Amino acid sequence: MSSLNITDEDFVIDNDVLSAIRKSLTRNPFDHYVNGVCGLIICLLGIVSNALSFSILIRRVMRLSTYVYLAGLCLSDFTTCLFLLPGYILNAYPLEIPDYDLPRTYAYTKLLIIAGAISTTGRVLSVWLCVAFTIDRWIMICRPFVGPIYCTMKNARCVTIIIFIIGIFYAFPLVLEYEPHEETALNEILFANTNKKNYRYILSKLGKNSIFRWTYVLINALGVYVIPLTIIIILNRKLLISIRLLEQRSAEYRAPSPTKQGVTVMLLATTILLLVFRLPSATISIMWLISAKMFINEKPPFLLRKFHSIANLCATLNAATTFIMFIIYGAKFRSEFTNIYCCCLNRLKRKQVLFNNQHEQNIKEILSSDINVNEQSITNQINPFPINQSYGKVRQVDTRHSSSATTTTSISSLPSLRRLRYQRRSPRYSIEREYDFMNHNNPNRNLQQHYELTT
Template identity: 25%
Template sequence: MTILILSRGKCGLSRCITVYLVTMAVADLLCLIFDVIFFELQELYFPDSFLDYTPVCRMKFFLLFVSVECSVWLTIAFTFDRYVAICCQQIRTKYCTEKNAKVIVATIWGLSILENIPRYFVSEPQIIIDNISWFCIVKSSRYTEPAWVTYLWIDIVLLTFIPFFLVLLFNGLTIRHILLTSRIRKALRNNGNDPEMESRKRSIVLLLLISGNFILLWLVILIHFICAQITDVEFLQSDYSNPFAILEQVGYMLQDLGSCTNTIIYVASQAKFREELKNLFKYPLAFVTKLSK
């Protein structure tokens, strides 16, 4: 519904913002499909199916991490775009365009696919029955061979440390600029009503909610990784009595939750989005009512 509503372009958002939000919604949807449905639910309700063939299992992991990485870096791109739009007036008209947004989105998807290609080869068959390989487990060499260890560190840095730093940096600079500009305009106008500043503050609410949601829901994963490096515990433990295993699984749960909450943020912060959502539900009801007459 989010993709459909935003794609119609009736939410009062610029085409540039719409491109980012639609592609973020697509990435979040893919996260839910490949992680929640094809991974968690598939193991519970459809065990030992063709989805457990090793090549298919490898592809599931590959597509899962591609969608997660795209979701993360599209959030960063959207945050930077809003920073430029508000704080960098000289380059705003050239950078914050629909064409430029599409190029950036395509670049993020392409680089995410290339960066995650090694994930397809990081696992091996768990069991072979009648010359058919089943399931996939991470190779033990991933934690010992220098190449795999380096790749793991690069992956963690790209998914956690750098995104956290960039989100905090751009949001901090944006908020600082808004507060400074607001004080200057208030002093010049000598009244409490400034339609331009009120509009600018409302536009930044969406940015802060989405990026703040990202920081809070990815914080547990970041804490677990730091703890794992300090204590040398292994990832993906199956002993759920271990507090580190519990922390890791909670982090993954919150990561999946992050793919669901953006729609709620749109509804909470955008009046026109709420109106379009109501209309989306009214059309089928009106059609059914018309047929029943």
């Protein structure tokens, strides 16, 4: 047989084969909805809620060391939600768009690597900040004599800064763990006539190093989940016991409960929420220690990838829902939030207060006018034929009482008020009353008639 001279131009890919390759690159609906749509919505809500929480917790009114840790927690959760957006946006593209048409450029792939490292670090910082404010609350409640010495805002700021500095050292190796890789075979098949190139991130030389992998797995399992979560569980149990004892003593001595107990309840709710949503991630980390080969493979089992995606979504949900715990259990946080951001509620309250004040003022004016009318009627009953001098005095007294708006009625005027109301209910119009009314309005005429009768 003669030797065959075959070049690259002699290879021709059939259209059926090409369509089969493209069909095999269709996207999975589970990744689209879990790692795309749901994650994108949760991240957007988390960015807004953590920004609002951070703006309230850094105010000068929140003068407590615990609020410093909570402000750091909101900052780390905000960073987590912000840097998870690139990956969720990529998976949130419509399912009709195939995987090879997604914008998998070199720059975007590099952005995914850096954003993934920062978001992972943000989750770690959130766990250790929860440990920090749990210890702070435990010292304040269970060790009240040394609490004012150690639980200060200055110490809280120092501890928070130290945690963030350690987080920078933790994130630096994660950035070097992966690197962008060009898919040359796929680009030659699908994009032979175009300049488009697809990239994906794969493990770098550092990431493939067994020493680095096992060191990272141990640090992630012990330092991120096992040790901090154990500390949180133990101290929270002691805090619950102390709160129950305080409530029992307050009930026995009929004393009010401590003023800062609401802050402790808010922190307990926040840590319990963290434990619930971080449990799947802790399970994944322990599975790394048991069998790392499943995760090192290029394509791990589909059920394991599903569980990993759900664990990441739960961790993202935890970063976005701390604001809800602050609103429900934090009375001071809730009042500051309503005073700053709930402008509509404040306007309604102001309108209600103005309406109530105006209503009270109207009632006062009605009462004062009733008192004046009552005093005038009593005076008329005592002296039915006053002279000019006494009439002027009565007018002077009437003017003095009408100018001053009083809110209380004298005891002697109450029966007259009742009589006046009864007269209003059943008015009587007679000739004698009309004649008396005319005489009362014209005192000079009364004097003249009296003088004629006497003479």
